[in-house]
Amino acid sequence: MNNLLIPNPKEAESIHIIREVAAQFERPVLLFSGGKDSITLVRLAQKAFYPARIPFPLLHVDTGHNFPETIAFRDKLVEELGLELIVRNVQDSIDQGKVREERGRYSSRNSLQTTTLLDAIEEFKFDACIGGARRDEEKARAKERVFSVRDDFGQWDEKNQRPELFDMLNGKIHVGQNVRCFPISNWTELDVWEYIKTENIEIPSIYFAHEREVFLRDGMIWTANEHVFREDHEEVLVKMVRFRTVGDMTCTAAVFSEAVSLEDVVGEIRDSSISERGARIDDKRSEAAMEKRKKVGYF
Amino acid sequence: MSENRKLIKIATAGSVDDGKSTLIGRLLYDTKSLTTDKIEAIERSSKQRGYDYLDFSLATDGLVAEREQGITIDVAHIYFNTDKTNFIVADTPGHVEYTRNMVTGASTSQVAIILIDARKGVIEQTYRHFFIANLLRISHVVVAINKMDLVDYDEEVYLKIKADFDVLVAKSDFTEDQINFIPVSALKGENIARQSEEMPWYVGNTLLHHLEVLEPADLQESSVARFPVQYVIRPKTEAWHDFRGFSGMLYGGNLKVGDEVTLLPSMNTSTIKSIHYFDQEIQEAAPGSSIAITLDTEVDLSRGDMLVKSSSVPRSEKQLTATICQVNSKPLKVGGKYILQHGVNRVLAKVDQIESRIHTDFTGTETADQLKLNDIGRVHFRLSKPIHFDTYKENKANGSFILIEEGEYDTVSVGFIE
Numbered sequence: 254m255n256n257l258l259i260p261n262p263k264e265a266e267s268i269h270i271i272r273e274v275a276a277q278f279e280r281p282v283l284l285f286s287g288g289k290d291s292i293t294l295v296r297l298a299q300k301a302f303y304p305a306r307i308p309f310p311l312l313h314v315d316t317g318h319n320f321p322e323t324i325a326f327r328d329k330l331v332e333e334l335g336l337e338l339i340v341r342n343v344q345d346s347i348d349q350g351k352v353r354e355e356r357g358r359y360s361s362r363n364s365l366q367t368t369t370l371l372d373a374i375e376e377f378k379f380d381a382c383i384g385g386a387r388r389d390e391e392k393a394r395a396k397e398r399v400f401s402v403r404d405d406f407g408q409w410d411e412k413n414q415r416p417e418l419f420d421m422l423n424g425k426i427h428v429g430q431n432v433r434c435f436p437i438s439n440w441t442e443l444d445v446w447e448y449i450k451t452e453n454i455e456i457p458s459i460y461f462a463h464e465r466e467v468f469l470r471d472g473m474i475w476t477a478n479e480h481v482f483r484e485d486h487e488e489v490l491v492k493m494v495r496f497r498t499v500g501d502m503t504c505t506a507a508v509f510s511e512a513v514s515l516e517d518v519v520g521e522i523r524d525s526s527i528s529e530r531g532a533r534i535d536d537k538r539s540e541a542a543m544e545k546r547k548k549v550g551y552f
Numbered sequence: 553m554s555e556n557r558k559l560i561k562i563a564t565a566g567s568v569d570d571g572k573s574t575l576i577g578r579l580l581y582d583t584k585s586l587t588t589d590k591i592e593a594i595e596r597s598s599k600q601r602g603y604d605y606l607d608f609s610l611a612t613d614g615l616v617a618e619r620e621q622g623i624t625i626d627v628a629h630i631y632f633n634t635d636k637t638n639f640i641v642a643d644t645p646g647h648v649e650y651t652r653n654m655v656t657g658a659s660t661s662q663v664a665i666i667l668i669d670a671r672k673g674v675i676e677q678t679y680r681h682f683f684i685a686n687l688l689r690i691s692h693v694v695v696a697i698n699k700m701d702l703v704d705y706d707e708e709v710y711l712k713i714k715a716d717f718d719v720l721v722a723k724s725d726f727t728e729d730q731i732n733f734i735p736v737s738a739l740k741g742e743n744i745a746r747q748s749e750e751m752p753w754y755v756g757n758t759l760l761h762h763l764e765v766l767e768p769a770d771l772q773e774s775s776v777a778r779f780p781v782q783y784v785i786r787p788k789t790e791a792w793h794d795f796r797g798f799s800g801m802l803y804g805g806n807l808k809v810g811d812e813v814t815l816l817p818s819m820n821t822s823t824i825k826s827i828h829y830f831d832q833e834i835q836e837a838a839p840g841s842s843i844a845i846t847l848d849t850e851v852d853l854s855r856g857d858m859l860v861k862s863s864s865v866p867r868s869e870k871q872l873t874a875t876i877c878q879v880n881s882k883p884l885k886v887g888g889k890y891i892l893q894h895g896v897n898r899v900l901a902k903v904d905q906i907e908s909r910i911h912t913d914f915t916g917t918e919t920a921d922q923l924k925l926n927d928i929g930r931v932h933f934r935l936s937k938p939i940h941f942d943t944y945k946e947n948k949a950n951g952s953f954i955l956i957e958e959g960e961y962d963t964v965s966v967g968f969i970e
């Protein structure tokens with residue numbers, strides 16, 4: 254038996270937030286992308302309710318352009334932990350004519366996810382969506398509350414946020430409103446990696462260095478395959494790369510890396526001079542890309 | 553998770569344009585916490601605006617509206633670390649209209665950096681933010697006298713402002729050793745991470761060094777154990793058939809297996825049978841732990857109730873007096889009804905009397921029939937059910953609450969129990 258528990262303050266805060274979500278809302282859901290942040294969330298949720306099961310389902314909004322390794326990992330995790338998984342597909346939203354597929358050089362399904370997500374929220378009447386966003390990721394995220402209230406259209410009113418005092422969370426809302434809850438708001442990318450290492454959490458293989466067919470554009474490394482638009486002159490190369498963030502293939506750039514273990518990865522992040530979002534093609538679209546997406550209901 | 557590094561939470565404060573965001577941007581830059589892509593973005597934006605210097609405030613002013621106007625509207629949370637310390641910084645707005653966001657940012661901080669523009673000296677917003685730091689009982693205040701480059705790094709200017717500020721300190725609850733003065737230029741990086749050669753007359757630490765040597769032990773409060781029940785864990789599986797764990801965060805002091813505890817509101821007593829942290833059973837937990845507790849006896853205990861050591865039971869009352877800070881444009885009025893959230897517990901509350909509005913320049917009080925946005929006042933409440941509280945002075949978590957208004961469910965006030 255362990256003698257005295259000295260808490261890891263960030264972990265303890267996250268568990269506190271996750272328990273608040275379970276207690277304050279009727280139909281919470283955990284938005285699961287298969288990336289390291291949502292995997293960390295799952296571990297924290299396990300800790301929050303152990304020995305009981307996690308009392309809410311996972312929702313994956315699948316763009317259809319995910320890395321197959323991520324999907325395989327997702328299914329294995331859900332199976333092993335006995336979790337409930339809901340999958341909703343961007344392809345269906347396209348087929349129903351609700352959104353139009355982008356074309357050309359920078360086409361991506363990333364922003365189409367919003368419609369599929371909002372439809373799923375309505376379908377299941379979810380009143381709280383737990384997300385793995387961190388404030389260190391991006392300058393608009395740095396401004397967001399832990400409980401972020403969205404209106405019927407999923408919109409974020411950035412100039413009118415509820416003050417959040419001490420650790421008291423106000424999740425009271427009217428029917429039709431929805432709260433996005435961010436338990437790891439105060440974690441940095443390094444915190445997440447160090448946590449994955451200490452806790453020995455399994456993550457998809459694409460986070461480690463591997464050989465991949467890629468091509469270079471705008472100083473970034475893009476995955477070469479049928480989902481990613483590539484011009485004829487953009488030459489396919491085979492390189493040792495890994496991903497620092499895992500999203501849709503069309504908006505996630507790789508980095509050159511030799512890091513094959515968690516130890517290597519943590520070391521690499523510690524010394525890195527490029528931010529995680531520097532590898533997000535979707536953020537490069539404009540200086541205010543994230544804020545604009547959030548305003549229309551993005552995660 | 554960086555277990556060997558200490559964690560210090562800081563908030564900036566001070567009037568509009570005193571240079572808070574610039575200072576934080578500078579700290580990030582000088583500690584090499586800004587990645588090259590972020591520095592490039594700042595260089596691009598600064599150039600676009602026609603500046604011949606790097607506008608470091610762009611590192612934290614992340615909203616479009618903020619960048620357009622060159623002001624901070626809402627708190628930005630910024631993270632950086634040095635070899636010894638992890639820092640969480642809440643960069644708060646200086647504009648009077650957004651004082652509520654300053655209160656929000658400062659509420660979780662142990663240290664406040666109050667900036668003063670050397671050309672302007674101590675002004676109304678300086679009083680107000682220092683008053684709020686005092687109200688929040690922030691452990692340590694650094695007064696950064698900024699823009700020294702614009703007053704020829706003149707020691708006289710620094711000394712005059714320090715003397716003016718010392719008058720405020722004398723009227724506050726702070727002791728002198730809780731306050732430090734540092735002359736800086738955020739823009740030029742003087743005395744931020746680098747000792748300034750322009751101000752040889754200043755022999756103290758740089759801001760960064762000063763923050764690093766603060767001991768978090770001195771910054772954390774310790775009082776008696778309070779365990780508000782957040783969520784009852786009932787697995788109802790074969791292996792854990794009879795398990796009933798009361799989960800929550802522990803505040804103020806340790807709890808251990810075998811402790812005699814009193815349950816509120818029932819006033820029943822019991823003994824702690826086990827303490828769980830995930831799949832581990834532990835003997836004792838320190839404050840700040842998120843744990844689950846089981847008891848020796850079958851008891852009635854649910855969310856919002858509280859478990860405490862029988863040797864130190866808090867007050868349980870249906871009436872209370874608190875200092876209120878109004879954080880919403882809807883005013884607080886006598887007779888008004890609110891949802892009062894005390895930690896994770898909610899009851900209904902009615903405003904019995906507004907005793908006074910408090911001048912935030914430490915000059916006393918006046919009578920008032922309502923508290924408007926950013927007003928601070930002393931208020932008496934009547935509650936639908938008793939809550940189990942300490943004074944804010946004794947225990948921050950168990951001595952504070954928020955008021956939620958019943959229309960939009962906005963958080964309209966924060967209260968500090970007396």
Ligand SMILES: Nc1nc2c(ncn2[C@@H]2O[C@H](COP(=O)(O)OP(=O)(O)OP(=O)(O)O)[C@@H](O)[C@H]2O)c(=O)[nH]1
Pocket residue numbers: 566567568569570571572573574575607609622623624625644645646647698699700701702736737738739740
């Ligand atoms: N000369 C000089 N200018 C400074 C210094 N620090 C900040 N400034 C300038 O003062 C202006 C305001 O700086 P900000 O950092 O945005 O001020 P702030 O306190 O964050 O303002 P709010 O957040 O809106 O309250 C900018 O133009 C800065 O470049 C300094 O040390 N010297």
Ligand SMILES: [Mg+2]
Pocket residue numbers: 572573574609613623624643644645646
């Ligand atoms: Mg600012």
